[in-house]
Amino acid sequence: MKRRDFLLATSLATGSAATAFSSQFQLIASEIQSPIHWHRDRDSQLFSSVACQGKPLADPNESRLLNATCRLWDSAKGKVSELSPSQPTGKQGPLQIDLSHQLQRSGSEFGEDLLQATLKIRNESDQPQQVELAFVSDASPAPDSVRQNLYLPLNIAGFARDKRFASLGMEDFLGDCNVQLEKNELSCHYLEPMASYPDQRTTTALLLVPVVDISSESQPWRISLFTQSDEPIRFRSEVTPDGKRIWHVGRVLTIPAGETIKQSCWLMVHRGDASIAWKAFHKFAHDEPHPPIDWTHDFKVHYYDFLSSAAGKDGVRADGYDADAKRFREFHVGMGTQHGYYPYLGDFIHPDRKTWDAMQRDKMGPAKMSIEKMAIRIEDTRAAGAKAAIYMHLTLFDDASPLFSELADCRRIGPDGKPMRFPWIGPDVKGQCWWMSIASKRWRDHLLEQARWIMEILGPDAICMDETFAGIGYDEAPDRSGPLSPHAIEFFKEFHSLIRSFGDDKAIFTSDCSRSAFCLWADGDVGDHAYGSSLGNPLYRQEPVRYLAALGDKAWRPCAWHFRHMWKHQMDLAHQVGSGIGVSNGWIEYTGLNHLPAEEKDRMIRDIESLL
Secondary structure (H helix, E strand, O other), rough: OOOHHHHHOOOOOOOOOOOOOOOOOEEEOOOOOEEEEEEEOOHHHHHHEEEEEEEOOOOOOOOOOOEEEEEEOOOOOOOOOOEEOEEEEEEEOOEEEEEEEEEEOOOOOOEEEEEEEEEEEEOOOOOOOEEEOOOOOOOOOOOOOOEOOOOOOOOHHHHHOOOOHHOOOOHHHOOOOOEEEEEOOOEEOOOOHHHHOOOOOOOEEEOOOOEEEEEEOOOOEEEEEEOOOOEEEEEEEEEOOOOOOOEEEEEEEEOOOOEEEEEEEEEEOOOOOOOOHHHHHHHHOOOOOOOOOOOHOOOOOEEEEEOOOOOOOOOOOOHHHHHHHOOOOOOEEEEEEEEEEOOHHHHHHOOOOOOHHHHHHOOOOEEEHHHHHHHHHHHHHHHHHOEEEEEEEEEEEEEOOOHHHHHHHOEEEEOOOOOOOOOOOOOOOOEEEEEEEEOOOHHHHHHHHHHHHHHHOOOOEEEEEEEEHHHHHHHHHOOEEEEOOOHHHHHHHHHHHHHHHHHHHOOEEOOOOOOOHHHHHHOOOOOOOOOOOOOHHHHHHOOOOOOOHHHHOEEEEOOOOOOOOHHHHHHHHHHHHHEEEEEEEEEEEEOOOOOOHHHHHHHHHHHHHOOO
């Protein structure tokens, strides 16, 4: 699906629940004579089946259209309570469980095309209870066959062989979003497998968003299942002994004493491709607390500077940005990001540090930097008609920083019980780099303080947070052992609110939306994808493009260290999905904008203008 089409189609209207009718299984149709017909139980008001143009997608008498199950997790062999149209409430030990259904409209021409199931569980005991819950469906485009075709919004680590996801089972990850199920089973996970099931650490299919789209060659209608954006989930498909394919969409969680939790799952009937379900997911299953910012969509070119030198690769760093900024208008640069400006990775700025040495390991010697110089660059960027952004990193920390002794306990611990080293030894690192754990509140507070100082002291238009995929994985530290993503989601929500507190037009950009979906809690994404292992792989551009599932209608304005080498690939993708173009200086390529050969410069500008 084209990005421009994706954006045009994102205006989704919500609808009210369908009303009860007199017969036990009454057809419910929209005012426009929708081809989708839902069957509803008169007594429970739950829906039992659905048919499209007269063809059942679930058997009215025997199906589990969207039922739910619940059991106490410590009772593995205990009885599972299943809620259905004939049994909408129940008990499971000290738990009171209730299932409800609501029909909704995604905004398509087919009226009520979306069924929301909500499971409410109340813990009536005086002790916390660990509970497994799941939504269960055997609805299918071809219910008489166990064969199903899936389109999964997969993390690209499967085809990129990204070892940073090794703890989640990277060697076995699927890479192709198209998956065929014959008689085989499949489990796929949104966020870490352990986040949804404490006894599972690896997966074969790591999803960017919790959406599974199901189709069949024999039927134009499709079914999609999706859940809430801020909750981990496992989708498991199996064939039952009686020959039915059934989906379980579930997780394990702890309910505090006396409290009630609600969990929802949506079943959508649609025609088209998986992007239809992605749009509905953003509308119904993701809470967007901040209004969109127009300027994040208004530009196409993002300039990324690694504290480059105006003299090129062998020059002393610090003045490349200034030389390139004079070319911003020519190249239609809409945002310029300062990267590499700091004295130590992770210790980016301090109000009492007015001047410092940056790039302390560079072969040509350190660069002289100051708050004043950074502020002047912000002014020059705005004078050139662009927005100004400042770089941060989610997890890296250079132990040469004076702050290291205070934050050393925040390092992420690996399976061997030792702090995890990060294998980056670039010119911006003086000592040893470490993985810091987003599960550590002290580290989260440190990042928020750094961001607050950047906004207070420099006042940029945006902060770009790099390598946000580091928010997915495991920390083995005894006091915070477990998955990182719950803490990362909490952090990005707080981070987003902090930046917005400085102005309604202040933005945050995450990175690597093809590896993690934290852009859900940001204003767009600016990660680097300009490599043969990602942008250069045909699967990266497979339609519908997987990272659109995470972005929705947010801006994708990548940086690109390989901006010249991967120019054609960048342009092809930008035309395909409406994304932006990255230009850069100071890493891998050192010409920047100021030293481009005239013929290449003119061609690039013509290409850029074709996007405007």
